[in-house]
Amino acid sequence: MAKWLLLVHTECTDPAREAEFNQWYDKTHLPDVLETPGFVRAIRYVNTDPEAxxxxxxxxxEIETEDIERTMATLRERLAKLKEAGRYSDLLVRVSWAVYREISSLTG
Known part of the structure; x- marks a missing residue:
């Protein structure tokens, strides 16, 4: 099974509501995304050097699939349905996203 990594950089539109944004992202959005077939793990980070x-x-x-195009199409379809269902936050701004295929892995 091929392994992939989807990286999504985001911003919160209202810094005063950042706690609400993080609550939604962690408790609603991540579980919704992980229901997409092939998505096996989600991790969030905060940028310590926003100028970089x-x-x-x-x-x-983390994604495991032999058909990344189909998996990403399924994700886009799910996200559209989630928006229609009101499970998307108006606080989210996606700055960028990119998909990477794993070429090597080591553990220490």
Whole structure:
């Protein structure tokens, strides 16, 4: 099974509501995304050097699939349905996202 990593840089539109944003992201959005077939793990980080790269937050999603195009299409379809269902936050701004294929792995 091929392994992939989806990296998503995000911002919160209202710094005064950042706690609400993080609550939604951690308790609603991550579980919703992980229901997408192939998505196996999600981790979030906060940027400690915002001048280095845009986006205060980073979400990293581990994916296992032989058909990344289909998996990402399924994710886009799910996200559209979640927006329609009101499970998306108006506080989210996606700065960038990119998919990477694993080429090597080591553990220490």
């Amino acid at each position: 790269v845009p986006g205060k937050f980073l979400a990293a999603y």
